[in-house]
Amino acid sequence: MASAYYEFYRGSTIGMALTDSLDELITSGAITPQLAMKVLQQFDKSLADGMFKNVKTKVTLKGHLRNYRNCDDVWTFFVRNPAFKMEGNEQVGAPKIKIIACKSMEA
Template sequence: MIPQQLAEKVLFIYDKAINKALAQKAKNKMYFKAEKLRAYRHCDNVWTFLMERVDFRDSIRVNRVKFVACDGSAKLATS
């Protein structure tokens, strides 16, 4: 098992790298429409949306989906 401090550092570096890669390389946009928004929350700068009967444009339809979104701006990232 790796030490907790090392695990946290690895996750932090991974988060920074994936955010940078998505910002630079991902050009796709996804559109969705839900029949029902069951709940939404904002806590510690994290949004969570719980929706039912969601249609994704040109993609798939799912019965239920949960989104969690965090502010990935550089001003919040600390090392």
């Protein structure tokens, strides 16, 4: 059965740490690969649900769009010299960013 949630949070720092820990547990025989997959699927669901329900901050983004693509309703944008203006007028910048946007499961 395919997961109804995107797996891109697995590439985050916490997702990679979880994957490494699960690999160690599989190698030591403490858990099965099937259980590890269930844990990762729950991680995908929990993180997506948590982001949808808890992140309410609005941000304005300005930068130079270098490239974009769309594949299977997942948009990827590559932006150089982005400037984020957050609520309260706090500003944050970076040399480059990648934005991944997908259709909400709640839509």
